[in-house]
Amino acid sequence: MPLIKLENIVKIYDLGAEKVHALRGINLEIEKGEYVAIMGPSGSGKSTLMNIIGCLDTPTSGRYFLNGVNVSELSDNELARIRNKEIGFVFQMFNLLPRADALHNVELPLIYAGVPGDLRKKLAREALEQVGLGDRLHHKPNELSGGQRQRVAIARALVNKPSIILADEPTGNLDTKTGNEILALFDELHSRGNTIILVTHEPDVARHAHRIIRIRDGMIESDEKVVDRIIAQKG
Amino acid sequence: MGFLLQLQESLKIALQSIFAHKLRSALTTLGIIIGIVSVTLMNMTIEGLGEAFRSSISAIGADVLYIQKWPWFAGEDWWKYRNRREIKISYAKDIKERSTYAVAVAPTVFSRSTLRLGSNSMENVIVIGTTDEFIYTAGVSVEFGRFMSEVEVKAERPVCVIGAEIAEKLFGNVNPIGRDLKIAGRTFRVVGVLEKQGKFLGLESLDDRVYIPIGQFMRMFPWRTGATITVKIKNMDEIEEAIEELRGIMRTLRRLKPWQEDDFSVNRQELLLNAYNQTVGVIGAVGLGITVLSLIVGGIGVMNIMFVSVKERTREIGIRKAVGATQRAILMQFLVEAIMISLLGGVIGLIFAVILGFVVDQILPTSLPLWVALLSIFISITVGVISGIIPAYKASKLDPVESLRYE
Ligand SMILES: Nc1ncnc2c1ncn2[C@@H]1O[C@H](COP(=O)(O)OP(=O)(O)OP(=O)(O)O)[C@@H](O)[C@H]1O
Ligand SMILES: [Mg+2]
Numbered sequence: 001m002p003l004i005k006l007e008n009i010v011k012i013y014d015l016g017a018e019k020v021h022a023l024r025g026i027n028l029e030i031e032k033g034e035y036v037a038i039m040g041p042s043g044s045g046k047s048t049l050m051n052i053i054g055c056l057d058t059p060t061s062g063r064y065f066l067n068g069v070n071v072s073e074l075s076d077n078e079l080a081r082i083r084n085k086e087i088g089f090v091f092q093m094f095n096l097l098p099r100a101d102a103l104h105n106v107e108l109p110l111i112y113a114g115v116p117g118d119l120r121k122k123l124a125r126e127a128l129e130q131v132g133l134g135d136r137l138h139h140k141p142n143e144l145s146g147g148q149r150q151r152v153a154i155a156r157a158l159v160n161k162p163s164i165i166l167a168d169e170p171t172g173n174l175d176t177k178t179g180n181e182i183l184a185l186f187d188e189l190h191s192r193g194n195t196i197i198l199v200t201h202e203p204d205v206a207r208h209a210h211r212i213i214r215i216r217d218g219m220i221e222s223d224e225k226v227v228d229r230i231i232a233q234k235g
Numbered sequence: 236m237g238f239l240l241q242l243q244e245s246l247k248i249a250l251q252s253i254f255a256h257k258l259r260s261a262l263t264t265l266g267i268i269i270g271i272v273s274v275t276l277m278n279m280t281i282e283g284l285g286e287a288f289r290s291s292i293s294a295i296g297a298d299v300l301y302i303q304k305w306p307w308f309a310g311e312d313w314w315k316y317r318n319r320r321e322i323k324i325s326y327a328k329d330i331k332e333r334s335t336y337a338v339a340v341a342p343t344v345f346s347r348s349t350l351r352l353g354s355n356s357m358e359n360v361i362v363i364g365t366t367d368e369f370i371y372t373a374g375v376s377v378e379f380g381r382f383m384s385e386v387e388v389k390a391e392r393p394v395c396v397i398g399a400e401i402a403e404k405l406f407g408n409v410n411p412i413g414r415d416l417k418i419a420g421r422t423f424r425v426v427g428v429l430e431k432q433g434k435f436l437g438l439e440s441l442d443d444r445v446y447i448p449i450g451q452f453m454r455m456f457p458w459r460t461g462a463t464i465t466v467k468i469k470n471m472d473e474i475e476e477a478i479e480e481l482r483g484i485m486r487t488l489r490r491l492k493p494w495q496e497d498d499f500s501v502n503r504q505e506l507l508l509n510a511y512n513q514t515v516g517v518i519g520a521v522g523l524g525i526t527v528l529s530l531i532v533g534g535i536g537v538m539n540i541m542f543v544s545v546k547e548r549t550r551e552i553g554i555r556k557a558v559g560a561t562q563r564a565i566l567m568q569f570l571v572e573a574i575m576i577s578l579l580g581g582v583i584g585l586i587f588a589v590i591l592g593f594v595v596d597q598i599l600p601t602s603l604p605l606w607v608a609l610l611s612i613f614i615s616i617t618v619g620v621i622s623g624i625i626p627a628y629k630a631s632k633l634d635p636v637e638s639l640r641y642e
Contacts, residue, residue, distance in 0.1 A: 054557075076562055077562065083556070083559045084559020085559070095639060099251055099255070108554075112237075113559065
């Protein structure tokens with residue numbers, strides 16, 4: 001059973017005057033432990049697809065099975081639970097709570113999972129140590145560099161031990177060197193068995209993955225294995 | 236478990252948010268503060284009046300009628316009653332003879348005078364001349380000794396019964412029974428001490444009075460006219476008939492023609508009750524008006540600030556939803572914030588009300604039982620819930636993707 005199975009996923013934005021066909025029938029299977037890059041020109045529907053996979057958004061039509069569960073039939077509450085337990089999101093804009101320190105930001109998914117205080121702090125600290133921020137627990141986002149902020153976001157994505165980590169242009173706001181550090185982190189997470197789906201514009205970034213899916217105008221244009229894979233070196 | 240954690244997180248966020256916008260929060264709570272001050276003060280005075288009233292009303296039995304020149308609540312017609320004839324002490328005897336409903340009749344007259352015991356003295360003590368039946372009409376018991384007897388009244392003996400406060404002030408630890416004291420220079424022997432009665436309507440003490448046989452009183456203060464005849468009736472159920480009978484007797488004594496109006500008043504406890512209810516009603520109506528008005532204004536203020544807060548934190552809502560916050564969790568977060576702001580106003584209002592209570596105490600008795608404080612807190616929480624629910628619901632329904640995109 002594939003981890004993710006998309007059947008004819010369609011997403012239409014109804015703007016009244018016109019309808020935007022963001023996704024026009026996506027069929028896709030992703031196995032557990034895969035590292036997939038999604039590429040495509042701007043406006044091709046990459047983020048829309050990621051949001052549907054991450055249960056942040058629901059398709060207009062089509063079926064989505066996550067771990068064999070038909071997600072398209074779930075209620076808002078059940079979707080929230082899936083986002084909490086099964087999905088770890090990493091965004092281009094980091095999306096950290098500005099007033100909370102690194103530790104609290106990472107604790108957030110655990111709070112909504114109902115993990116009690118001491119265990120929660122311990123897990124959040126471990127996740128931050130895993131991304132190399134063990135010494136920045138009490139820094140607020142504006143006291144951290146871009147790369148460090150993205151690490152906090154990755155720690156937050158990791159902390160609930162999700163089935164999939166979804167990253168929508170995680171290096172888009174970072175310089176090449178910092179971006180490479182982040183990619184090294186993803187490589188490491190992948191080598192530990194995490195499933196990773198990553199959206200990117202840059203071919204060099206995509207070549208960290210095992211498989212590249214190209215999208216154009218809301219449809220899959222190509223889906224192929226990476227032969228010359230790059231494995232980033234840490235530091 | 237999950238609920239408590241989320242509540243804890245909500246409290247934390249709410250406090251952060253309130254402290255991050257101190258001035259805004261303070262201004263928002265103003266309406267609630269005024270509302271809570273008003274509702275608390277209202278309840279404090281109503282409660283205070285009620286307590287004073289309940290402890291006083293027993294001094295005026297429900298089954299006792301007071302025949303007097305003045306009605307208790309003359310209102311604007313006071314000039315009408317001014318020219319009435321005074322009530323004569325002798326009416327008491329006539330009423331006692333003729334009335335079928337009366338079980339005890341006692342005339343009372345009073346004056347102020349000085350009490351002296353050795354070097355101790357009390358100025359301006361109310362001296363009341365009455366008869367032995369007063370003990371039945373006054374609804375008061377004797378603590379030590381006894382009340383004056385019929386024989387003592389008839390023989391106009393120089394005996395007196397003193398109030399609890401007089402016993403305390405003049406005699407201290409000494410047993411006053413059988414001892415002599417001087418009233419307006421004349422020697423009286425104390426035969427009894429009345430039990431403590433407290434202040435009438437929280438204002439005038441009933442315990443610094445001294446009672447003497449009415450004949451003695453007339454010899455000492457011959458210029459005092461204008462008695463009150465107190466009449467205790469047999470049966471509460473027959474009070475209307477008793478009043479009619481008394482009016483008839485009085486009209487005969489006064490030789491009034493059928494077309495002439497009563498030139499006396501038959502007062503009863505109920506009048507006091509009515510006046511009390513009226514006062515409480517006015518305080519209640521005014522207080523309620525101010526309260527409702529300011530709470531509506533305050534509630535709208537809170538609602539407004541919550542809409543602003545939801546708008547400002549759209550992105551935060553998106554982030555929280557992305558990591559697994561349910562709609563209920565978001566709803567709770569904003570509801571808790573609204574309740575906290577409102578509760579803050581409530582607590583500040585309560586403190587102000589207690590302080591202002593000391594000022595009000597100079598005019599009206601106030602009292603702050605626990606339920607008044609709890610009610611105020613409950614009201615402020617309710618206002619928080621009512622004004623927070625719509626913004627919080629709106630926040631809970633926000634689309635996660637849209638919210639994350641919000642700048
Ligand atoms: N909320 C929305 N309302 C209307 N149209 C939308 C909305 N969100 C996305 N779209 C449209 O859907 C299409 C796909 O958008 P999407 O954000 O998925 O593109 P993308 O591939 O992620 O682009 P980029 O590389 O620029 O991030 C675009 O044409 C976009 O204009
Ligand atoms: Mg995008």
